Amino acid sequence: MPVDPNNDPYYRLRHSLAHVMAQAVLEIFPEGKVAIGPPIENGFYYDFDLPRALTPDDLSTIEAGMRQIVARDVPFLFREVSADEARQLFHDQPYKLELIDGLAQGLDENGETAKGDTVISTYRQDTFEDLCRGPHLERTGQIDPASFKLMSIAGAYWRGDEKRPQLQRIYGTAWNDQAELEQYLWRLEEAKKRDHRRLGKELDLYSISDEVGAGLILWHPKGAMIRVIAEDFARQAHLKAGYEWVFSPHIGRAHLWETSGHLEFYKESMYAPMDIDGEAYYAKPMNCPFHIQIYQTHMRSYRDLPRRYAEYGTVYRYELSGALHGLTRVRGFTQDDAHIFCRPDQVEEEIGRALEFSLYVLRAFGLSDFTAYLSTRPEKYVGAPEDWERATAALERAVETHQLPYQVDEGGGAFYGPKIDLKVYDALGREWQLSTIQFDFNLPERFGLEYIGEDNQPHRPYMVHRALMGSMERFFGVLIEHYAGAFPLWLAPVQAVLIPITDAQIAYAERVRQQLVEAGLRVEVDTSRDRMQGKIRRAQLQKVPYMLIIGKKEEEASAVAVRLRSGEDLGAIPLDACLARMQEEIANRT
Template sequence: MAEITVSLHDGEELKVPEATPVKDVLGQLMSNKQRKQVVAVSIEGNVVDLQTPLQKDSVITPITKESAEGLEVLRHSTAHVMAKAVRDIFGDDVKVAIGPAIENGFYYDFQRKEPFSPDDFEAIEQRMSEIIQGRAEFVRKLVPFEEARDKFAREDEKYKLEIIEDLRGEQISTYQLDDFTDLCRGPHLPDTTPIQAFKLLRVAGAYWRGDEKKDVLQRIYGTAFYDKKALKKYLNALEEAKKRDHRKLGKELELFTIQDQIGPGLILWQPKGSQLRRLIEDYWKDEHYRHGYELLYTPHIARQDLWKTSGHLDFYGENMYSPMAIDDVQYQLKPMNCPFHIGVYNSRKRSYREFPLRWAELGTVYRYERAGALHGLLRVRGFTQDDAHIFCRPDQLEEEIFNILNLNLHILKTFGFSEYDIYLSTRPEKYVGSDDNWDKATEALKQALEKKGLAYALDPGEGVFYGPKIDIKIKDQLGRSWQCSTIQVDFNLPDRFEVSYIGSNNAEHQPIMIHRALMGSLERFIGVLIEHYAGVFPLWFAPVQARIMNITDEQIDYCEDVFEQMRKAGLRVEKDLRNEKLNYKIREAQVAKVPYMLIIGDAEKNDGTVTVRLRDGKNLPAMPATDFIEKIIEECREGRGI
């Protein structure tokens, strides 16, 4: 038998017979202690099982339990264990669809007439434990198309048959776990032994293959870890996330509402939520003016021809709403603001001396989202982007990107986000523009990141078709990542709309166009803020900063006087003058997460002061109302970084 050369990524080599399984090679290249931590390996970028026979010279990179890839292998394997457990319990009443690993866990889709319940979870988890204790092996087999089709036809697994039909002419990859066989490319664990900590979490509806016209399936979600301590930590974080859920807090704090009569995915901002949004918008506008931007306002609809010229009908049509006829001309709601900003640019001839042009807009756009994808403020159908477009000369590109990064990180820090992951996305397979322009733009993005001293990861091939981009994913108090900020270089729209300027040589040139959003959308950003702060907002953008409370009716007139002083000073203040016990009023204010409670009794009335109570229960010494006003104003200045 022929020999092949196998080496670890660190260079150690070994000669072995062809078709030697990976696990046998690792047994010779690694200590037993090291080997126990390996659950799969990567060969030329492909993650494969330890059972995989090596057919050629290979460089092996071990995938260990503590790695993200190792955790994915565990969760994918646990999903198969769950599918087998469901089949064992419910038999032919269940049809099996698909079950991948996902971020933070896994899921499996099933068809079953009766809905799954939490009581079913207990039985499924018990059966999973029995399967795991049996140390069942995951066995991969490549079978001919006809054999795979016949097997799943006998079992009447219609979803598997549909997948197999898409693979006609190929060898079909299957995995067997005892008597349960599923279509799967893998990889999987060698056996069930490493699955030590798992939990089924919830069930939800899901369309087969995400198509609303296909069957509605039941999707069981779960998670798994290599040890119980990590699972417990994750479950505790889930409980904390439930407490912070922006939909729950949005209702309790009367920030926003969504009503079926209006339509799903469409937000109604209540007075306190509107105040919160106004404060964020005002800050955003002030910072943009301070950083050399000008603000634009543009319509919500445009002629359909505009979206044909921009390419949105071709590239984005399925996310746009149906056209409407106005004076026998077709119009459509805007999914983007950029063509309007180009319209402003093209309103007259431009000179190279005018650049850079920095135009920003809080522009409301409308995009079709499937009903199952809608999620409070985080995924909606109508939302306001903190949009901006910069037109500049090629020699200004790097500096403009650097300036955007400065403003971006400054605004994120002001709102309390100092941790983030940054990605630089490069040219995809399908793109517009010359390779030279792509290389120059990508290099400009890279240089700006490095000049700013920011660590980033390359995301090869994930740029948009019209240019490379930088994405910033912020992290909240629970360590969750949220995609908000993006900086994109565009070669497409300037060409489509024949955007030009007169250069120093009196010839026409095409400017560089940068798309940029810092918060992404106000709706999503506010949803993230609610969860990040658990509704306990910093004073400078808290919808209500203080609530005045009387002890008896004798202080009502003085309370009204204090209220007017604070309102005229620009403070956001409420009054609670009800004939209720003081402790009851305080408790209600704490539940409403009001930063300061001003308690006024006879002593305060006689002395012309207020007693200040913080929402955490601490008390400050009594002080004149004017001193409290100065305290709040100064605290807000510090919060805004003024």
């Protein structure tokens, strides 16, 4: 992902290292051709056309060459050149010549019309000179030789066009010092361990079947149990917050999607229509038109507003196969969707309520670090400017009232309204897009929504879209990685495993299980022929929170010996005390 040189404190370092890497590669392959090499999030890359395919062993050789260049402590020197001078300088570099021709015609490096004047400039360090706007460090010696690492090799088409030559892209990462680098590498390794696709299989939570289709999730009993618990908690929270639950079909007539504008603006993401009684029907990509239909079944008075409709609505959107990714990018998913219909004078209170409610639910799942992004009116928009100003001000006041750090994305709103995107940071500090609070001036107009005001005249209500978890699939993927599969007790699909030491304790274990189940716990008994330590190890691998071991002494004392999945041994505890401990932990959602 490209980064902004004005906002990224690592930009100069990483940009400089991209050039150092290019020099090191050309010192190994003098006949090589260079393309482009920008800094990106967490690092940098450079694309090369080389006489042979690179191997992972080449990365260490290139790294050694980079450290030699760093040790020379040579300056990065900037200069502007004419197009003819640039062509002469890069006469044997065809990719650079193509870029130079574009710059001479007022195009940027992507071949699009440049914003402002195009200036051809270069940066030189040591024996290497490259087309570049900068900025860079002053000298290579400012780079800590232990602060960077080359990570991988990938294929990349020139300018992203599959009809153009395929180049070899080398990715690297760079940080201020070795400690930062090691911390980043640790996070990468930890992310691999937490990958929801791996844990989903190991913990038997979900699967994707080729027979069913890519991007379509099969929820296994354990994964489904977590979903049921999460949905039940959020459903009750919605009811307490004044939402009304609704249900809507999975398909709708083409006319509905024509009115909503989806067939005009969103058709590429919708699946092909099906013919029913000679009419075209589409699988729904969104729930909003259905909630509008529910609103329109009655003439609404100003006294009836606000109306808050909530639904776990399953929608279907076409995603390219290359974009699919486990639970977090799918083709069929269930949104915890809500739509709020309100009067203009109610809008600020409703936005505040929606934001506060979103924060409450997310925090209940252990997600507590947020940043809000406020997207404002774009150049092309629908609705009156004063409505946009009122809605945007309400969104801004809401995030300020809740003391959330936020950034303003000027002009980043959709054409139909401003929005707040609530992004959450997980246990590794990674950012996930979850909740959205979105104004909509478009659909109320398209569907002719009305309410009768105090003046007995029809008025247009405001409409607010609100997705809290985003989708159950994506949210589940985030939770798996946030907790590394070790869900808190209230969410764990199996909360305790009873482990009888010998067959003589199986009957007592079954009585204990029944008592715990009647108290509302999810408990299993391991009656396998394995030894006790093997049973404990299996439960730990399945990340079961409590292992309750039962021997002759525990049975005689109506107790259980408690082991936690962390490995902590609490010793023998009376069964009633163990149950009380677990119930308190569940009630506090710790």
